Amino acid sequence: MAHLTSLFFNYTPTARVITHVLFWVAMFAVYLAFYDTYDKDYAWILASKDLIAVTGIFYTTSYIVIPKWLMRNKLFLCLAWLLIIYLWWALLSYIFFLGFDLYVDQMSPSLQQFITLALKMGMFGPIKAESMSTYILDFVYLISLPMGIKLIEAMISERQQRTELEMKNAELALNNVQLELDFLKSQINPHYLFNALNNILILMSKDVDKAIDSQRHLTGILEYLVYDSSRSTVSLEEEFKFLRNYIELERIRLNPNTPVEVSIEADAINYTVVPLIVFPFLENAFKHGPLANGKEASLRIIVHAINGLLSVNISNGFKKKQKPIGYKGGLGIANVRRRLDLNYPNNHTLVIDDRQGRYLVLLTMRLERYDFR
Structure with missing residues (x-):
């Protein structure tokens, strides 16, 4: 043949x-x-x-x-x-x-x-x-x-x-599994859980209500990863809930004076989206922005779904640092690019700009609707 x-x-x-x-x-x-x-x-x-x-x-x-x-x-x-x-x-x-x-x-x-x-x-x-x-x-x-x-x-x-x-469907399935494994290894590991739980324990002595909210956010993240992230698509409502939980949990670690602007909205709840497609950009914004550079590195997170078009605008201030010899970074972003090409061929645009002291991500994707009733 x-x-x-x-x-x-x-x-x-x-x-x-x-x-x-x-x-x-x-x-x-x-x-x-x-x-x-x-x-x-x-x-x-x-x-x-x-x-x-x-x-x-x-x-x-x-x-x-x-x-x-x-x-x-x-x-x-x-x-x-x-x-x-x-x-x-x-x-x-x-x-x-x-x-x-x-x-x-x-x-x-x-x-x-x-x-x-x-x-x-x-x-x-x-x-x-x-x-x-x-x-x-x-x-x-x-x-x-x-x-x-x-x-x-x-x-x-x-x-x-x-x-x-x-072969493309098999690659998509393998890619989704690999993403889930990478995420679990990089985030939901003993070290991450230790930091999150330790922050919650510290809050218990300062603000019990805030500590309870943080515990709820952590539970929501774990539930999403265990039950939802392995699916080929999830409702946009579930994805947005996960993003909000992650943002609120990361806020605990920020300097109170760090400027953070967050807006996550949709004109309807019956959109579907590939799980964790936005998360790597959000993770990088915290990791290389305020968490690495303090209150000087402001953070802006705008994620809107209007008329079936998902628009993502994430930016953070940062300081360019000399990469060590042999450094291999950017795998998360490369993985997202590949997932976008596979899941949204000819239906997305992605622009990344790190000039003028800010790291900017502009992503648009055409979403599908689904009746979840």
Whole structure:
């Protein structure tokens, strides 16, 4: 199968044209050899008639009928097309034979007998019970080879597309699992939990209500990761709830004087989104902004979903630092880029700018709606 796929698809347009020309030359030779048994002088005319008929049928069927009808299971239209080309070929043959009978005075007895029989069947011979079988056999002989090759090519192409789609879906599933594992390793590990719980314990002695809220936010994060993040899509409401929980839990660690602007809103709750697609940008904003540079690094988080368009505007102040030799960073952002390409092809834009002392992320995605009732 791999060799056939390579034969059909892995060649240049010039090679394709040359291949088609050589193929039709070979088919003309076959038709010529057939009619040569009837009349050597006029065989080329009859062979040309068949070549014109078959090439017209072949290219129309190849570029219209097969991709637009057959591959979309429009079988009635395909059967109607088969009837049309059969009748068109039969009518073209009848007109040719009629022209031979009227304008050609001398022809071989074999060709004369052949033409006389075709004219005797009449214009409606292709649909008469007594002559239909003869016409159908001739028609099948005429188109079986070129159309057989094209159908094989179409089936291989369809199988290749399905295989590519299956591979893409498998990659998406693997990517989502990897993201979840990476997130768990980088965030929800003993060290992170220790810091979060320690902050909550400290709050217990200062502000019990705030400590209870923080515990609720941590519980919400863990519930989301355990029950929701492994799904292919989640409701935007669930995703927003997770983002708010994370933001509120991280606020505990910030300097009280650090400017933080947060706005997470949607005009409807029945949008779906790929889980954790925004989180890496949010994580980086805290990690490389206020948590690394103190109150001087302000933070701005704007996430809105309006008319099916999710707009993300996250920015934070930061200080550029010399990266150590051998540093391998940016894997989280690279992973998000790949997930966006896989899940939202041609339906998203992502701009990242770190000039003028601020790290800015602008992301837009076209969301789908779903009835969660």
